[in-house]
Amino acid sequence: MNYNVDEKGYYGDFGGAFIPEMLYPNVAELREKYLKISSEPDFKKEFDNLLKVYVGRPTPLYFAKRLSKRYNTKIYLKREDLCHTGAHKVNNTIGQILLAKRLGKNRVIAETGAGQHGVATATVCALMGIECIVYMGELDIKRQAPNVARMKMLGAEVRSAKSGSKTLKDATNEAIRDWINNPVDTHYIIGSVVGPHPYPDMVARFQSVISEETKWQLKEQEGREYPDHIIACVGGGSNAAGLYFHYLNDERVNIISVEAAGKGIHSGKSAATSALGKEGIIHGSKTLLMQSHDGQITEPYSISAGLDYPGIGPMHAHLYRSKRAEFISIPDQEAMGWGLTLSQMEGIIPAIETAHAFAVLDVRKFSPEEVIVFNCSGRGDKDLDTYIDYFKL
Amino acid sequence: MINRIDKKFQEDKKLLSIYFSAGHPSLEDTVPILKKLQAAKVDMVEIGLPFSDPLADGPTIQESSTQALSNGMTTDKLFSQLENIRKYINIPLVLMGYFNPMMQFGIEKFCKCCESIGIDGLIIPDLPVDIYHEKYKILFDKHGLYNMFLITPQTPEKRIRYIDKVSNGFIYMVSSASVTGAKNTFGDSQKDYFKRISGMRLSSPTVVGFGISNASTYSTAIEHSNGAIIGSAFIKFLEDKGVNKIADFISSIRD
Numbered sequence: 001m002n003y004n005v006d007e008k009g010y011y012g013d014f015g016g017a018f019i020p021e022m023l024y025p026n027v028a029e030l031r032e033k034y035l036k037i038s039s040e041p042d043f044k045k046e047f048d049n050l051l052k053v054y055v056g057r058p059t060p061l062y063f064a065k066r067l068s069k070r071y072n073t074k075i076y077l078k079r080e081d082l083c084h085t086g087a088h089k090v091n092n093t094i095g096q097i098l099l100a101k102r103l104g105k106n107r108v109i110a111e112t113g114a115g116q117h118g119v120a121t122a123t124v125c126a127l128m129g130i131e132c133i134v135y136m137g138e139l140d141i142k143r144q145a146p147n148v149a150r151m152k153m154l155g156a157e158v159r160s161a162k163s164g165s166k167t168l169k170d171a172t173n174e175a176i177r178d179w180i181n182n183p184v185d186t187h188y189i190i191g192s193v194v195g196p197h198p199y200p201d202m203v204a205r206f207q208s209v210i211s212e213e214t215k216w217q218l219k220e221q222e223g224r225e226y227p228d229h230i231i232a233c234v235g236g237g238s239n240a241a242g243l244y245f246h247y248l249n250d251e252r253v254n255i256i257s258v259e260a261a262g263k264g265i266h267s268g269k270s271a272a273t274s275a276l277g278k279e280g281i282i283h284g285s286k287t288l289l290m291q292s293h294d295g296q297i298t299e300p301y302s303i304s305a306g307l308d309y310p311g312i313g314p315m316h317a318h319l320y321r322s323k324r325a326e327f328i329s330i331p332d333q334e335a336m337g338w339g340l341t342l343s344q345m346e347g348i349i350p351a352i353e354t355a356h357a358f359a360v361l362d363v364r365k366f367s368p369e370e371v372i373v374f375n376c377s378g379r380g381d382k383d384l385d386t387y388i389d390y391f392k393l
Numbered sequence: 394m395i396n397r398i399d400k401k402f403q404e405d406k407k408l409l410s411i412y413f414s415a416g417h418p419s420l421e422d423t424v425p426i427l428k429k430l431q432a433a434k435v436d437m438v439e440i441g442l443p444f445s446d447p448l449a450d451g452p453t454i455q456e457s458s459t460q461a462l463s464n465g466m467t468t469d470k471l472f473s474q475l476e477n478i479r480k481y482i483n484i485p486l487v488l489m490g491y492f493n494p495m496m497q498f499g500i501e502k503f504c505k506c507c508e509s510i511g512i513d514g515l516i517i518p519d520l521p522v523d524i525y526h527e528k529y530k531i532l533f534d535k536h537g538l539y540n541m542f543l544i545t546p547q548t549p550e551k552r553i554r555y556i557d558k559v560s561n562g563f564i565y566m567v568s569s570a571s572v573t574g575a576k577n578t579f580g581d582s583q584k585d586y587f588k589r590i591s592g593m594r595l596s597s598p599t600v601v602g603f604g605i606s607n608a609s610t611y612s613t614a615i616e617h618s619n620g621a622i623i624g625s626a627f628i629k630f631l632e633d634k635g636v637n638k639i640a641d642f643i644s645s646i647r648d
Contacts, residue, residue, distance in 0.1 A: 295493045295497030
């Protein structure tokens, strides 16, 4: 089976471009040009160089000695938390800003939930001197004040999305409406492997540097390029797509995707899309999404804002349905516990999103000779307020 | 039986079509609004099936849609309101909605319900013509339903020709690069676009929508097309003046 996107923009049953006609020219332009532009030597040179000198790549593949000992297996962390701006998000925004420049766009828009993708977009726009507008749900603006301030410092305009539930999905709707209203001069930098084709594939390719590095780093340390298990958290699924990309068709590698169960899958306050979602259309893509019986998109819940999305990228919907990936959902409480565990056992304070992935160690047994790579996708600075509240620090 | 939409265009006059969100302002307003619109000599009506995430719509239609959902509107509810509508209404009726609620209802079941009620066609902004043609056209044809597509000032000529070929009923000309409800007047670039499309001599009639709010924009829009659709301005009127005053709104557009 093929787990990459096909020539029509689908991953099995999922994907495609279910977009209003107003967006057709923009999306068609991207579809026709993204592969060509991103494979030009000049593009690759600039992309690789910025990842090296600006983002700080390659990020380390770190053997977590104390964790490995406690769980009696071999645990590696791919340290995306060490990227500039604090998470993997910037790999994609660097790629897309270079693409936007080559498409002759002079205005960039983005959506953001917790603010990480907004900050990563504002950062690359500052780097390139391009106007930047970030849509953010009215509720999220209140909840994520430090990231709003960071975006403003970086020169971006933060616009409040006041429609619907006033969170990430509505910020995405507003960004899409902006693109409809500004079809010629604007590029829309989507932050995850979601949206109409070619976005899921384009974002996955820009994030694929994660698994590209993992392969040679693991070869150096373990003598083989492939681990037995790769594990990542999935909201929309961009850090997971990056870690999985070069292992998708390598059946020796088991894939474990971790979703946020929130207060429990059946509590009515959850973001476990694979368990609760049905096939449908969200933000221009056919995928699994949380919705009412009547097809209205419902509001997810997770203590981590980055996993708080009612859909998953079409690649992940396909990995789920084809059983290529195992899906596990982790409640708030366990994830928060792992925020502390990772801090105190390895000296790494993870983002709450990232902490969800590590909780797999408590629900799945691994053998001593198995090699596991976790995507340590983001650092916990942005979550300090939540940690302080939760643990009364 | 000839589709009511085709029959209407054979009358050789400029159409005035009205859009409203079903279930707004009040849940049970659907049938009273339709009766008033027909009595005011409106030529065609688009009934909006509310959706939580209407990507192509501006604030007015979004808010009416959100209100309709909180009033309790659902696909089932709308079909039951419209069950006997053909006893009272003989003008063409088009359902306009996003694809996800239709998928959840079941596309075939949706088509069947439309056929049995006497719906003449559908407008589904996020179902692109290519996917429709490949997967769903057979079903729509089987149930005698037309499906109308949008074009915009940015749509390439080749694609307009393709849309003209595979669609039926009419072509929905979006007046400018915008979501619904965004503009109050039409400038030269819009007029040029209307003229350009008219000059293409398409086989389908064209109807202009988005940004038509008053007699002046209506008359500009119909100069080079077969009719125009008013949505946001009508919805605002309903909120301000109520269902009973609908005739006043229509006469303000046409007189």
